[in-house]
Amino acid sequence: MARIEYYNDPSAPKANNIVVAATAFVLDDRNRVLLIQRSDNGRWAIPGGGQDFGEYLADTAIRETREETGIEIEVTGLVGVYSNPNHVMAYSDGEVRQQFSICFRAKPVGGQLHTSPESPSVRWVSQTELDGLNIHPSVRLRIDHGYARLAEPYIG
Numbered sequence: 001m002a003r004i005e006y007y008n009d010p011s012a013p014k015a016n017n018i019v020v021a022a023t024a025f026v027l028d029d030r031n032r033v034l035l036i037q038r039s040d041n042g043r044w045a046i047p048g049g050g051q052d053f054g055e056y057l058a059d060t061a062i063r064e065t066r067e068e069t070g071i072e073i074e075v076t077g078l079v080g081v082y083s084n085p086n087h088v089m090a091y092s093d094g095e096v097r098q099q100f101s102i103c104f105r106a107k108p109v110g111g112q113l114h115t116s117p118e119s120p121s122v123r124w125v126s127q128t129e130l131d132g133l134n135i136h137p138s139v140r141l142r143i144d145h146g147y148a149r150l151a152e153p154y155i156g
Contacts, residue, residue, distance in 0.1 A: 002040060002041075002091070002092045003040050003041060003089050003090060003091045003092070004041075004089070004090045005041065005087070005088075005089050005090075005136055005138075006086075006087070006088050006089075006090065007084075007086070007087050007136070007137055007138060008084075008086045008087070009086075012086070012088050012090075013088065013090050013096045014088075014096065015085070015088045015096050015097060015098035016094075016095065016096050016097075017095050017096065017097045017098070018097065018098045018100050019050045019051075019097055019100065020050065020051040020057065020100055020102075021048055021049060021050050021051065021060070021100065021101040021102070022048055022049070022051060022057050022058070022060040022061040022064065022101065022102050022103075022104060023045075023046045023047065023048030023061065023064075023101055023102075023103045023104070023139075023142060024046060024047050024048060024061040024062075024064070024065045024073055024075070024103070024104050024106045025046055025079050025103055025104065025105050025106065025142060025143065025145075025146035026046070026047070026065065026071065026073055026106045026107065026108055027107065027146070028107075028108055028124055030124070030126075031126070031127065032124035032125055032126050032127075033046065033124070033125050033127070033130075033143060033146070033147075034046065034047065034065070034069060034071060034108070034122075034123075034124055034125075035122070035123060035124075035125045035133070036068050036069060036118070036119035036121070036122050037119060037120060037121035037122070038118065038119065039117060039118055039119065039120050040118075041136075042134065043134050043135060043136050043139070044125075044133040044134060044135045044139075045135065045136065045139045046103070046139060046142060046143065047061075047064050047065040047068040047069050047119070048060075048061060048064050048065075048101065048103075049064040049067075049068075049118075057102055058075045058104060061073070061075060061102075061104045061106065062074075062075065062106075065106070066111065067116060067118070068116050068118055068119040068122070069111075069113060069114070069116075069119065069122045070111045070112050070113050070114035070122070071108050071110075071111040071112075071113065072108065072109050072110040072111040073106040073107065073108055073109060074106060074107055074109045075104045075105070075106050076104075076105050076106055076107055077104070077105035078102070078103070078104060078105065078153040079103040079104065079105050079142060079145050079146045079150075079153060079154065080102075080103050080142065080145050080150075080153045080154030080155060080156070081101075081102055081103075081153065081154070081155045081156070082099060082100075082101045082102075082103060082138065082141070082142065082154070082156065083098075083099060083100045083101075083156070084099055084138070084156065085098055085099075087099040087138050099138065101142075103142045103145070103146070105146060127147055130143065141154075
């Protein structure tokens with residue numbers, strides 16, 4: 001399903017849904033972040049997705065990372081809470097979703113990189129390579145906060 005993201009855009013459509021989502025900022029032992037290239041918009045992002053019923057939110061980050069990348073992770077902390085009401089995603093089925101995402105800090109504990117229908121490309125990316133990738137500003141904010149190792153989680 002195709003989607004268009006609106007970020008601080010006054011012409012954005014009004015949200016009609018909020019979905020609880022989790023993302024994972026995963027660093028390997030070489031300080032590279034785990035990124036996927038999304039199939040719905042072609043942009044690079046950290047792994048993540050919507051919470052399922054009966055699931056702890058940290059387990060959502062673990063499951064989504066495994067499904068989208070093949071990497072098993074251990075959640076080690078919290079990067080931040082991202083709930084900007086001026087960030088909405090309009091889907092081709094008419095849903096307009098307001099962002100609400102918790103970004104967890106995590107480390108890899110196993111698995112092998114693989115792609116998925118949601119992530120046709122997956123790789124470890126050094127911090128110096130980030131500027132050369134097409135990354136949405138809201139995702140880049142999470143990545144920058146993850147690398148900054150803020151004393152307290154970001155809330156915004």
